[in-house]
Amino acid sequence: MDYSIKIGGEAGQGIQTIGDILSHIFAKAGYHVFTHQDYESRIRGGHNFYQIRISDKPITASRSKIDILVALDKDSILQHKEELTQQGQVLYDSAYLKEKFSNANFIDVPFLELALTQGGSKLMANTVAVGAVIGMLGMNPKIMFEHIEKTFKKKGEEIINSNLRSAEAGYKYAKEKCLTCSFMVSGFESPKMLITGNEAIGAGAIASGLKFYSAYPMTPSTGIFNFVSDHAKDFEIIVEQAEDEIAAVNMAIGASFAGVRAMTGTSGGGFALMVEGISLAGMTETPLVIALAQRPGPATGLPTKTEQADLFFALFAGHGEFPKVLFAPGTPEEAFFLTNKAFDLAERYQITVIILTDQYLADSQWSYEKFNLSNLKYKDYRLKGEEFKRLKEYKRHTFTETGVSPLGIPGNSFHLVITDSDEHDEEGHITEEAFIRNKMVEKRLFKKLPLIQKEIEPPKLYGTKEPEILLLCWGSTYGIVREVVDELSKSYRVSMLHFSEIFPFPEEKSWLHLLRKANLVINIEQNATSQFAKLFRMETGIKIEKHINRFDGRPFTVDELLERVYEQIR
Amino acid sequence: MNKLDKFKGIQPAWCPGCGNFSILKAFNEAMDELGLEPHDFVIVSGIGQAGKFPHYTRCNTFNGLHGRTLPVATGIKLANHKLRVFAVAGDGDCYGEGGNHLVHAIRRNIDVKLFVHDNQIYGLTKGQASPTTMKGIVTKTQPFGVFSEQFNPLSLAIALNCSFVARAFAGDITHLKEIIKSAINHKGFSLVDILQPCVSFNKINTFEWYKERVYYLPADYDPTDRVKAFEKSLEWEDRIPLGIIYLNKRPTYEELIPIIREKTLLEQEPLIHRIGDLLAKFY
Numbered sequence: 001m002d003y004s005i006k007i008g009g010e011a012g013q014g015i016q017t018i019g020d021i022l023s024h025i026f027a028k029a030g031y032h033v034f035t036h037q038d039y040e041s042r043i044r045g046g047h048n049f050y051q052i053r054i055s056d057k058p059i060t061a062s063r064s065k066i067d068i069l070v071a072l073d074k075d076s077i078l079q080h081k082e083e084l085t086q087q088g089q090v091l092y093d094s095a096y097l098k099e100k101f102s103n104a105n106f107i108d109v110p111f112l113e114l115a116l117t118q119g120g121s122k123l124m125a126n127t128v129a130v131g132a133v134i135g136m137l138g139m140n141p142k143i144m145f146e147h148i149e150k151t152f153k154k155k156g157e158e159i160i161n162s163n164l165r166s167a168e169a170g171y172k173y174a175k176e177k178c179l180t181c182s183f184m185v186s187g188f189e190s191p192k193m194l195i196t197g198n199e200a201i202g203a204g205a206i207a208s209g210l211k212f213y214s215a216y217p218m219t220p221s222t223g224i225f226n227f228v229s230d231h232a233k234d235f236e237i238i239v240e241q242a243e244d245e246i247a248a249v250n251m252a253i254g255a256s257f258a259g260v261r262a263m264t265g266t267s268g269g270g271f272a273l274m275v276e277g278i279s280l281a282g283m284t285e286t287p288l289v290i291a292l293a294q295r296p297g298p299a300t301g302l303p304t305k306t307e308q309a310d311l312f313f314a315l316f317a318g319h320g321e322f323p324k325v326l327f328a329p330g331t332p333e334e335a336f337f338l339t340n341k342a343f344d345l346a347e348r349y350q351i352t353v354i355i356l357t358d359q360y361l362a363d364s365q366w367s368y369e370k371f372n373l374s375n376l377k378y379k380d381y382r383l384k385g386e387e388f389k390r391l392k393e394y395k396r397h398t399f400t401e402t403g404v405s406p407l408g409i410p411g412n413s414f415h416l417v418i419t420d421s422d423e424h425d426e427e428g429h430i431t432e433e434a435f436i437r438n439k440m441v442e443k444r445l446f447k448k449l450p451l452i453q454k455e456i457e458p459p460k461l462y463g464t465k466e467p468e469i470l471l472l473c474w475g476s477t478y479g480i481v482r483e484v485v486d487e488l489s490k491s492y493r494v495s496m497l498h499f500s501e502i503f504p505f506p507e508e509k510s511w512l513h514l515l516r517k518a519n520l521v522i523n524i525e526q527n528a529t530s531q532f533a534k535l536f537r538m539e540t541g542i543k544i545e546k547h548i549n550r551f552d553g554r555p556f557t558v559d560e561l562l563e564r565v566y567e568q569i570r
Numbered sequence: 571m572n573k574l575d576k577f578k579g580i581q582p583a584w585c586p587g588c589g590n591f592s593i594l595k596a597f598n599e600a601m602d603e604l605g606l607e608p609h610d611f612v613i614v615s616g617i618g619q620a621g622k623f624p625h626y627t628r629c630n631t632f633n634g635l636h637g638r639t640l641p642v643a644t645g646i647k648l649a650n651h652k653l654r655v656f657a658v659a660g661d662g663d664c665y666g667e668g669g670n671h672l673v674h675a676i677r678r679n680i681d682v683k684l685f686v687h688d689n690q691i692y693g694l695t696k697g698q699a700s701p702t703t704m705k706g707i708v709t710k711t712q713p714f715g716v717f718s719e720q721f722n723p724l725s726l727a728i729a730l731n732c733s734f735v736a737r738a739f740a741g742d743i744t745h746l747k748e749i750i751k752s753a754i755n756h757k758g759f760s761l762v763d764i765l766q767p768c769v770s771f772n773k774i775n776t777f778e779w780y781k782e783r784v785y786y787l788p789a790d791y792d793p794t795d796r797v798k799a800f801e802k803s804l805e806w807e808d809r810i811p812l813g814i815i816y817l818n819k820r821p822t823y824e825e826l827i828p829i830i831r832e833k834t835l836l837e838q839e840p841l842i843h844r845i846g847d848l849l850a851k852f853y
Contacts (some may be wrong), residue, residue: 027853028853031748065744082610129625146780150602156724191853192853193852193853194852194853195852199852203845203848203849206842206845207848208840208842208846209840209842210647210840211835211836211838211840212645212835214645214651214751232829233829234841234844234848235841235844235848236829236835236838236841237829238648238827238830238835239651239831240644240648242641242674243670243673243674244670246638246641246671247638247640247641247644247670247671247674248641249641249830250634250635250641250642250645251641251642251643251644251645252645253634253642254614254641254643254644254645254646254647254648254649255645255646255648255649255835256645256649256838257632257642257646258612258645258646258649258650258653259648259649260650260835260836261840262645262649265833268676269661275664276635276638277635277638280638284632285636322775370849371849372848373845373846376842376845378842410609410630410646410650410653411610411612411614411650411652411653413609413612414607414608415609416608416609416628416629416630416631416633417612417630417631418624418630419631419632419633420625420631420633420635421634422633428631429580430622430625430633442804453678461702461715463794485624490628534588544710561703564669
């Protein structure tokens with residue numbers, strides 16, 4: 001089983017509702033699910049779609065071909081009918097589209113009419129559509145009914161029942177009318193969890209003891225802010241909507257200085273405003289975690305689309321020289337655990353850790369059996385309570401073997417915690433002394449950096465250990481490149497080398513031999529200038545000659561990327 | 571031992587005769603009279619001559635970036651609202667670079683005390699106009715004189731219903747000390763605009779200039795009357811009022827956040843053991 005369902009229409013028509021209900025039904029059925037969304041920066045109108053892929057085997061990306069197209073407007077048919085497979089079906093309501101199609105694979109389901117007659121409100125049309133898709137697939141409707149009951153639980157008996165009737169009506173109608181439907185769905189297995197990149201970062205932060213999240217809303221990072229806010233009460237977290245991103249980062253720095261784990265999240269334009277704050281955190285050695293969800297720039301760019309073009313910006317963010325760590329998770333699971341690692345490293349080494357994602361990963365849903373929570377790490381590195389009080393003397397920036405000074409909490413003892421954005425002495429007082437300056441740079445940079453490098457995991461190899469073709473990539477392209485490797489493995493010895501802990505490069509460099517041995521190394525990036533390949537050369541001296549780039553704001557699809565890799569092989 | 575020795579910081583690098591020395595003296599005396607120890611509070615400062623202030627007394631210190639005192643102070647206060655948080659900034663720092671933060675800190679009514687060293691000029695960068703420089707004054711970078719309307723921090727604060735608005739003068743240490751104490755004893759965001767002559771770069775608003783104009787609000791002045799207070803805040807040219815111009819009893823921001831009603835955020839253990847419940851919601 002490997003089917004793709006696309007729901008297309010204008011913003012505000014309920015594409016998200018239909019997509020979310022369907023994908024959750026599939027995950028509950030125990031199928032492997034992958035979803036991605038393409039939307040525009042508007043609340044009404046335009047053309048948006050939500051694509052769901054289901055399989056009985058693990059999947060990590062969307063395919064180009066679709067099996068069921070739910071067309072809520074005519075544009076969806078015009079734009080996507082070429083993507084249909086041979087047995088592909090189109091679900092539409094001629095009353096919506098004001099047009100009837102005679103093609104055998106076009107099923108006219110009266111969403112609106114069934115909603116009114118069965119559900120009593122045209123608002124139920126989306127539920128009719130959900131029922132129709134499940135009916136076409138020939139799935140047992142049991143899980144659909146259960147999920148609808150759960151979803152509308154808070155809205156009362158009447159709403160639940162009218163939704164159930166609407167879903168059933170759609171289900172029966174499509175099942176009866178779809179004469180050419182030949183879908184074979186798998187039996188139910190134990191339910192899977194379904195999680196987006198943004199949710200995984202939020203959950204990872206909470207799992208790491210997040211106490212303070214300050215941000216200014218900006219697509220596509222807002223999902224993290226929403227997620228943390230949803231759980232602020234249960235997990236005793238303060239969420240603060242700042243007046244701007246400058247305030248957001250400075251508030252997080254203040255909270256962190258005061259002794260709690262703090263984080264902020266934004267996208268490129270907001271990150272630009274945070275840059276002086278990153279430098280401040282660098283100088284004052286205040287732990288800080290930032291999620292940077294990339295979208296295409298420059299300036300406002302394509303606000304709801306995807307790109308990996310802020311790697312250099314994040315890498316060099318902040319005036320002056322100070323250590324910093326960059327992560328770029330490839331999957332929600334990695335996002336969860338790397339966020340955990342980000343908090344640990346930030347506090348342990350008193351540095352800024354930036355988690356780079358993009359709209360594609362932020363909004364994509366992946367399914368999992370479970371996350372192995374025993375892999376989470378929580379260690380409190382702060383100096384506080386009795387341990388702090390017992391000290392005879394305390395200097396916030398005292399010189400140590402490791403460069404890491406004890407991180408005291410202000411007000412926690414009679415010792416004073418002093419820090420300064422100016423160069424400072426061990427106590428934290430402003431100084432311009434050359435000798436101290438040199439020692440401080442040595443402490444912040446040269447002593448800490450090698451220790452941090454030891455913490456960085458090497459890139460992950462997927463595929464054969466002795467590849468003739470090596471595909472190099474980083475961050476959110478993981479799932480797509482992985483499926484390309486699966487396809488190419490049928491005819492070639494091919495592997496993917498994926499980087500998710502992207503800066504600094506790990507101390508361990510045994511993986512470099514893969515590049516020397518491979519006949520063809522292709523670097524794949526969702527940007528115009530192959531920034532990662534440039535970073536790669538900076539860190540290893542190796543220049544990569546072949547590149548595949550995409551920068552129209554849309555993610556690679558497996559089939560398209562496969563085609564472009566073939567072009568390089570030929 | 572002098573009772574103020576515990577507040578003796580590093581050697582100040584201010585110009586001899588600078589109004590900041592009297593602010594420092596008034597502040598240290600106020601701390602002593604309030605019975606506060608250096609570790610009982612934190613001062614967040616920005617950049618400018620005022621930004622160096624916390625180094626010259628003794629206290630927990632976050633000397634941050636130009637204009638960003640209030641967001642850092644807000645973060646500290648939200649993380650640990652039992653710690654007293656003071657912000658010290660200059661007129662360029664707080665009314666110029668950080669103006670947006672001032673507006674929103676007042677709106678939030680976070681319990682932070684803001685002391686602005688207002689010398690109506692940029693001192694650290696040597697004599698450019700600040701938002702409070704008076705119209706027409708010629709400086710190095712305003713060769714035709716200042717065209718912009720003079721920034722009025724008190725009127726702005728009253729318009730935003732700031733819970734404590736006062737003005738003091740570095741030339742009267744005793745009065746300034748009392749204002750500092752009142753601000754600290756008040757619950758809610760407090761703005762104290764301190765007129766502070768800059769002996770090096772402001773040759774117009776000198777000690778004498780202020781001395782001739784300042785007067786104390788009479789004992790029967792009612793600072794809770796917002797409209798009267800607004801009127802009072804507009805006085806400048808010939809007579810400049812000193813004292814508590816406006817106050818109200820709005821609840822503080824921290825008081826409104828239910829999760830820190832019992833304990834500070836800092837005192838709460840992270841609930842990481844409950845992460846399993848959180849992930850269960852994804853099924």
